[in-house]
Structure formats: structure tokens, C-alpha cells
Amino acid sequence: MMPSTDTAGVAHLMPTGDGDLDRFERLVRERSPFTFVRFSDGEIEILRNRKLVIAGGVTEFRGKRFSNQFPEFDQKRFDPRLGQDVRGDLLASAIFCDGGYFKGVPTRHNNALGDREFMLRLNGGFTPQMTFSDLFLNSNFLRARASFFPFLAASFEDLLVVGNWRCELKGYLGKGRLVQISDDFFSTYRQTLDSVQAALLDAPESALILSSASSLSNVLGHQLRISRPDLTFLDIGTVLNDLMGLPLGTRAYHKLIDPRTLRERFAAWRYRQHREYQLQW
């Protein structure tokens, strides 16, 4: 890593996958609460006010339609004519800045330099709180699962998990309490947000919240950072699907989990050779 000083006189580093996971671990050890929200390509589409549909085996994305194999609980629909409330909250989440508020954004390895710079502009320019939307994925996926999340769960007395109503918490997540959300929360956005927020506002002091709730995680992370800065909040996406009783195999990085057959090992090897595997700012 190459240390430097930005013009405001605050030392910062070029983000790296390992470095930013180390930093989160340090914050946990120091008992310093923080928030991590992720703006992936779906959130970028909503921010940019473009129609987004992932439903019924069809994806509409950047004006194109193609088929998908996402499960029912991964469905979402954003229609710019109807969804300005969720978009407004997502914009507020993207614009908000705070020392303990970390934002993951698409970067070079996602072939998304335009989106990276767009998110930096919404942030008011680069700050040390900007990191990868794939921080727990790709080349960081196995480390995040093997050591980061177990360490995290063990470091907090109280754990709440925000996830689909189908979830069943297992393993080290088993000690947590599930806060349920419905399928495709976009259609009941305000209602869902209010009920989840009410549950989280009652969370025990200094609790850990792991959220797997699509774009709702970004909104919750932002609003809790303001109203409950004692909480540590992380948007985990689909990283711990198996520990939430949800199927694996819905994302490319799931191939890295315990490949057994020759075919699975080859698929995992191929995935690791892909240009987009290694996190790059």
C-alpha cells in the first residue's frame, strides 16, 4: 500500500481488499462501531434512475433483457415512475459522509470506472471510507467466510440478522435474532422500512447487525448510523447464504465454497483465473 495525504490533510491509502478487511477487524477489536453499505450494480441502476427488473427468470438491466436463474427471494423491481421514495433514500445514503460510515462501490475489477467515479462524486470525492462493493466477495470471499465473519460474530454479544422471511439462522449466526423482510420489498417499501427500522432501533446497545436485504440495507445502514451510532452494521449480501438457510450457487463466487468434484474444482479454478476475480481499485 502506498501511503499519501489528501489535500484536506487527512492521510489515506489506496483501497486494497486485504487492507480494508484488516481495517474492519481492527475497528471490531477496538470496539469502535461502524457501518458498511454496498452499492453494487443494482443500486447504481436505481441511483441513476434506470429501470431495473430481476423477476420471473428475466433481468432488465441497462435497457437490455436477459434470462437469469435467481431464486424468488432475490427478486426486485425498480420503476423510476413509482420508486422515487426508495431512490431518494438511496441517494441520501450515497451522499452521507461520516468517519464510521464505509461505502463499498464498484471498482476497476468490475470494469466500472465510470460508476466508481460517480459514487465518489456523490460522496463529495474520495475519502478513506470508500472501499469495494465486493469487499467480502471475489478474492476476499474465502477469507471473509473463514475468519472475518466468525471473528465478527464472536466479538459481539448481541447479533441481529436482517434477511428474507425464509431465512433460518445456523452455525455462528444461530445465536442471532432474525428481522424478516418480504420478497421484493420495493412494492411495500415504506411499510417494510418502517417495520424493520422499528425492530432495529430497539436493538441492544452496541449490537452487531448483519443485513442481507438488497438495497434496503443501504437505507437502513444510513439511517441507523444517524439514529443508533452505537450499532455496528454490515451489508453482507449473499456471502453467508448457507448460514441463513438460503441456497448457495446463485452467484459466481459461491463456486469457491468447498468444491468437491473435479468439475466443481475446475469451475472454482476458472473463476479464480477470471479478470474480475482480484479486487482492484
Next chain:
Amino acid sequence: MPRDELTLVLSGHLCRPQSADLRPFWRGFIELQRKLPTSRKVGQIVVHSWNPELAGLARSVYAPQAERHETQQCFYPEFVHRIDPPDRFELGLDRLNSTWKNVSLQSVLGNARSRAKAVQLMDELPEQAGQVLVTRWDLGQTGSAQVNQLVADAAMPASHLYLSYFSEVDEGYADMWLLAPWAIARRFSDFDTFVLDALAGENAYLKEFSESGWPRARKKTRYENALSHPVGQRVHALASRLIGAIRSRALGSTLPERVLRRLTNPLQRFLERPPLTAENSCVTALEAAPRTFPPFMALNIHALLKYFILSEGLRERTRFLTHEDFDLTAQSGQLINPTPVVLLVHDADDAAMASLLAESPLPLAAIYQMDAGNVRQHVSDGQGGWGVTALRAAGSAPRDLMACALDAEQRREAGALPVLVMPTVERYLGCTDWFYMNALAKYLAWSRTGYVGLASSRAGKPHLDFPGLQLVRGGGAFSLRMAAGTAEGMRAFLDVADPDLNEVSDRADRMLLEFPVVVKDGGLF
């Protein structure tokens, strides 16, 4: 004014010095209507201009709540003894061959002062809150699209200051528009004093800009410098078009198409790389290579605006946007101070009238419904109701009906409002550009132009008073079936017209008489 409404602050020249061209003013008005968010209404307007002779135009178009129009004084006495050395902004400048050739202390200070005076007028408004758009009369008309396109998104938090982002943002901030909360906008009331002090060396502006290092600025690479040059920009645009054309021919899934896409991917990615700036990007080692600029470049409204924002401690509240950031077409556009029009419809039954009253984007002061040999006058009572009067025409020919309607309108309003003549209600409601139409109605009301054609397939000479208007000879330039103007102007033609309104149009065309006509791609109606 509700707190979620917008205050509009306009400043500068309505019409450039030594020019009679009013099109930038009208284009600015049309552009502003197009780009304003639909859901955040303009509730208050204040204006300052350096054109007292055009105060009436500004008033009729924008209907500001507070305004000031004054002749720009010569500012030389204010700065002639304060700039030291006196040739500070000329050293190293080849003025004639430079893009800096039109920049002067007078123009920079004139720009800053007009903005400051317009902002001061905000104190005269009844509601001192909400979001404020500070912009110029000629929004969208000068500079590149990067800096002159307003990005106003009602979904963005109103708590921040928004500005255009462009590749030269490290040097300075684009000043065509800024969108800010009331308290931040209000701080621009001293902007001219700040500018003069900065140029006179009474703060660290000149030193940091040209000597010690400009804040939040990185040195460009040779490639970036080449790309900033107009020639480089043209080469880049050409290469982008070329790659785009190649890729558009390789959209399929055949092997050659896939190979072509794969081969052109890196080049496309390279060409589409966003600018890397210290203001926005993660750049390192800035202190080791501070960026400075030649002294003459300090006479620079962009750099002065940047220094003002940094000095006022507003940078943390600032967010930069580009016109490509959001797809706002469906959420943009509102009519500013829409002008009531009088509508004459040649063929309208009661069902068509009902849809007209329900759907017309422009307010209708009166409608003359000509149907089956009758004329009915519908006059708005201003409270949503309509009074209907059957008029007695001299005959049932189209000329008689139209004359009857125009006579009634002259008696009613003495020709104060613009008149639109349309063949049907459907045609009127099918207008392709209501923002342009609102501007045209205002132009007609202000200029008292008697007749303007609304449909022509032929081009003519550009009209200097209004965009999209051309002076066209013959070839369908004149028609009484679809036109706009004053009641008086159009009534005059009817005295010499044949009953079916055909011959007069035919003769006007054959005589190659010249008429102002709207010439727009795809037509206005």
C-alpha cells in the same frame, strides 16, 4: 411558498453586449424549463440583468417577485490601482491567439457582481427557505455540454450544494449553475467583493494558484493534457464514434461478431475512462507535485468560484454532477410562468372540447370552438369554470367563423394575448414541445408579432429574435389553418381572404411573401 419549492435566481446579460441576438435568452428559458424537476415547482424568482432596456421582456417571461436591471458601469476605477503589477493578467498571454482573448477584469467582475446583486434580492422574498437554483439567463448556451447542462434531481437531498463536474474541475468549478440550500446560496451576496479582493492579492488566491500550489489539483499526464486540447477532444470524439460504429455492427452472437467485440473492448474501455481529478478520485502524492498555473489564468471565474467555496468552508457540502449521471427525462420539465393563450379550433365537437379543457398544458384564457357553421366562445372565469356564449357569424364559411371569433376576441381582450389557430384539438394536444410553445407564446405576447406560421417543410433565413423561427418565402409558409400571432394580426388577413381560406394562402405562397415560421425537426404540432 411551500418549503419543497424552488427559488430561481437569474443574473448576467439578457443580451450580450454589442449584439441584438435574443436567441440565447430564449434558448436559456426553454432549456431551464426542460431541465427543472417536474416535482419541485419554482415558487419564487429573483433576477438581475445588465440590460435595463429589456426589463419588460424579463418581466413578461419570468414574472419575478424581485428584480433589478441596470446599465453595467465601467469598473476600472475600482481595480485600476489595486492590481499589482498592473499587467499581472497579461504576462505570458498571447491574447489574440488564446482562448483567454475575451476574458477581462470587467467581464469577470460584471459576472460576479450581477450574481451577487441577484442573490441580494433574495432578501426581498416573502419565503426565506428552500432550495435555490442560481444560474444565468443563457443557461446551456455557452461552454461545453459538460459544464452548461443543468442537473436538477428532486430526489437528491436538498441539503447540499450541487455543481457541474468536468475534466478541468481541479482548476476551477463551473459557474453556469449551482443548486444550493437557501443559507448557502445567500452567501454568494458578497461574491463580487471576494472576487475583487482575490484578484487584488488580498487573500492567498493568487499565491496558491500560481506559486505555492493550487489546492485539490493534480498535474495532468501528457495524454490528459492532449485530451484537454480542442484538437485532442476532436480526435477522442472521432475515435469514440468509430469504435461505437464498429461495435454497433457486431451486436449478434456469431463468432466474428463476438471476436470483434472482444477486440474492441479494451479500446472502448480506454476511451470511456472518466477523468481522474484530485477533487474526486483517489490520487496519491499530490503534495510532492503541486499544480500551479500561469498568472494570467488567475483571471478565471471558475478558479475564483472554487476558491470562494473552499474559503467559505463549503467544500464538504459540495457534490459534483454530470448530465450523464441520471436518466431524468421522465422526471424533468416544468413550465415557468405559463402564458395564457387564446385558442381558435376550426373543427371541435363537445367531446374534443372536454379533453382540451382537461389536458391543455398551457392555460387557456378563451377558446373559440368552430363546428358545423357555429362559433362558440368559451371564456375562463379564472376559478376553473367556463362561460359559454354562442356567437353570430356573418356566414358559415371558415373565413366568416374565424373573423367572428377574432372580432369577439378583440372586443374581449383587445388583442392582449397570443392567439393560436389549430385545425383540431387533437393537433393542439399533440404538441411535441410545450416548453418551446410556452416560450413562443411569451415571445408573441411580448413582440406583438401579428402572424407566425406553425408548419413549414422548408427552411429560410434564421430569425434573430427567437430560436427555431425562420423567415420563409412561399412554399406553405402562410396558412390560416394552423398559425399563431395576435388577434389583430390574423384578422387583417381575413378581409382579403376567400371564404375557404385557400386562395389567400395560395397567393401568399406564389408571391413568395416572407413570413416567420417555426421550423423544428419533427414539427411542433
